[in-house]
Amino acid sequence: MQNRLLSGDMPRSTVLALILGAILLCLAFAPFLFPGVRSVDTAARICIFIVLVASYDLMLGYGGIVSFAHTMFFGIGAYGVALASTHMGRGFDALLVGSASGALVAAALALVIGLFSLRVPAIFFAMITLAVASAVAVPVSQLSNLTGGEDGLTFQTPRALGPAFKFGDELFGVRLNGKLLAYYFVFVGALVLFLLMLRVVNSPFGRVLQAIRENDFRAEAIGYRVVFYRVAATCLSAAIAALAGSLYAVWLRYVGPDTTLSMELMIDILLMVVIGGMGTMYGAVIGATLFVVAQNYLQNLMGAASDAVAAVPVLPELLNADRWLLWLGVLFILSVYFFPTGIVGRLRGARA
Amino acid sequence: MSDPILKLEGVFTDIAQYHILQGVDLDVPRGAVTMLLGRNGVGKTTTLRTIIGHWRARKGRILLDGEDITTTPTPAIARLGVGFVPEDMGIFADLTVEENMILAAVSGPLDPNRLERVFAAFPPLKTFWRAEAGNLSGGQKQMLSIARVMAEERRLYLIDELTKGLAPAIISTMARALRDLKARGASILLVEQNFAVAKALGDHAHVMDDGRVIWSGAMAELAGDADLQERLMGLSVEA
Amino acid sequence: MSAAPQHAPKMAQLSLSDRLGPWMPVLLIPILIVLGFLAIPSTSSWLTLTVSGLAMGMMIFIMASGLTLVFGLMDVINFGHGAFVSVGAFVGISILLMLGHMTEAPSLVLNLLAVLAAVLVAMLATGAMGWAFERVIVKPVYGHHLKQILVTVGGLIVVEQLIIVFWGPEEIYLMRPEALQGAITFAGAALEKYRLVAVGVGLVVFAAMRFVLRRTKIGLIVRAGVENGEMVQALGYRLRLVFVGVFIAGSALAGLGGVMWGLYQEVITAHMGNQAMILIFIVVIIGGLGSVEGCFIGALLVGLMQNYVAFLEPKVALISNIGLMVAILMWRPMGMIPVVKAK
Incomplete structure (x- = not known):
């Protein structure tokens, strides 16, 4: 059963299995284990980022393709739900239409970029996606009447997912309301998408992708159409990123350029996937969890450390809570050099 | 031996x-x-x-x-x-014949006497001295690749x-x-x-x-x- | 082997399109300027926009030239190049602010001296930073594009954050020195002095770069190295040293570009290099990675396009440059002036 769910891709390390199990348990019972608006919000973000980062890993870690347009796909999914909910009214039909069309548009756009990039040297891909993603972000923040511009869009999700909806009293001291349902909507959605991706990378399709990453000339020589696999991976990855964006929109009931399209978010994804471990899927789980928790709680710690060294010049500035990205950047460079397989690779290696 | x-x-x-x-x-x-x-x-x-x-x-x-x-x-x-002529001749196609020869003389300016010898052996190189090496014919490119190793004592x-x-x-x-x-x-x-x-x-x-x-x-x-x-x-x- | 017949030297005949081919990219610039003239109703606006487009193009060229050569020589793609732009701007502008008494004085000589000092210090700083960046960040990942992209992005994050540590998170506003403020009127069009100066500086840098690449031995080594680095080494030249030199020079130029960009915008932020990178990438891609001439032409096209379109329809300025990139890559997939690679 377990083997089938994970598509035969077991953690292959006791420590890793324990960590993953703990993360799964914590996320599954987050509203009961960590009651409080902020911690549940953190848990929901972790769920969404796991999917987003895993979909990026599908391209980067399995396909060896570096794209800087991933937040664009994420944003398309988020805006899809927001626009559908705004124009169709609150309801699950709007969510369905919004997320489905978001995923389709993202996949179609990925197809266009992918086909176009076939004409040009592979090294251009990363640069082209960077330019395209930045260019797309501009009209989104300027077409105010459609997208809400810089302010973004606030909209209503189905009643059943709102805090006003109550379906019982309390369970273990947790109020049974729509917000709780919304969390489980996000959790189940993320879990299904993640297991789906696990299935994809362990299917024959995923194996060919990895063969291409290792040696594309040889894969081509064996008779695989490298181009087809690369483009297909890009499209699939884009569609799943869009669905993650839809989940994000459902959870926040708001979309804006900063939360879904910014280059900072892109960099965050890159950090999460590399630190967690490229080409492992589970790396996305660990990377996203670590990153979101750090984002929310490490800053307090750094703030305290900064106060402690207030007397020393420069050091307080370096330890300033807002500078945590600096240390993450250093960690990122070090992990590319020394642990190119990230935390997951490290854990698996330690066992072997 | x-x-x-x-x-x-x-x-x-x-x-x-x-x-x-x-x-x-x-x-x-x-x-x-x-x-x-x-x-x-x-x-x-x-x-x-x-x-x-x-x-x-x-x-x-x-x-x-x-x-x-x-x-x-x-x-x-x-x-x-050690002078090396690779299988693909290693000509710098973007550079002129002259520039290829200047680069071949690692330790200093081209020696005019050697250059005379090169021209004597391969007259086309003199004709196309200022042409881009990429526009030479296959045979002329090979002449240039040999001429390059002749540019200095090896x-x-x-x-x-x-x-x-x-x-x-x-x-x-x-x-x-x-x-x-x-x-x-x-x-x-x-x-x-x-x-x-x-x-x-x-x-x-x-x-x-x-x-x-x-x-x-x-x-x-x-x-x-x-x-x-x-x-x-x-x-x-x-x- | 019997006596050979005399070998008759002969150049391959070029067809008309082959002859015209190399000039097409250069022709695109006047074509774009004419198109701008047709699209923009007022001649004086068109003139103003053309000058600012050229100025912007020159600055992008100065920032991008190092990146394209670094790629051509060692196949290294540096996503952190924008960091040099930001650092150059911050160092240079800081010097200018320190020399406030010189920049505010109504004396051309004092103004220029202050700017010169700012530029020199900024270039020294970014050059030194380039040296360190090459050793620490780039050298361990030679020959591995994926790691290069990741590590240089990491380097960019770290440098950006360090700028915030040293200069604070707020954007810094500045005034150009007296002599570079204001505009001159020509044929009814207001042409900002600073933009004219930027065009001049860009031309000088381009001419100097061409001179070095065409007329000096080190330039020959660089050009030959872009085409076939292995052969350059087999001739006895230490390509790595040349590469480090080019990396440092390219970083210093990016620093110069940063100062100029900062003076142009009259505001600097830690992210400015990041934003400049988008245009820089478009420029090096359409120019042909590794080609300085292509980079120059590409930068002017992008600068002009950006300014014309921003005047006609501000929302699509950046999109129009993406369109330009797509069109050029459909025409020449390797960029306008593709670099011949031996391998």
């Missing part, structure tokens, strides 16, 4: 996961033309590239005048006086495929240029597919097969023994 200018001792070279050279032993005597022969894909080009340092030997030693150059960086090997010349794909007229121009070099006492290690050229130019020969040298001796001996050629290289001299 005492005191060779170049000596390879048990050289092993890998390219990616493939073991290309599997213990090459060979000597290049001073002041003579040594042929490196063998069928396609037996490791002749890899041998030359290992000597100049483009590939690194995993095992074994390479001695230039008794000095171990196995791990010496390529530019330093070149500056020890201790050893490594030439990969002197006559590949060239018209007969140009082949004889090349052969003449090489004979001229040899007459001035040059030591040359030459990979050549054209057996007639090998016979005409070579003093010594090494035959390779499967990443090893399987026969070494005088070129005349190999040239005179059709059975031996058949056995070593699977070819009979073109009638």
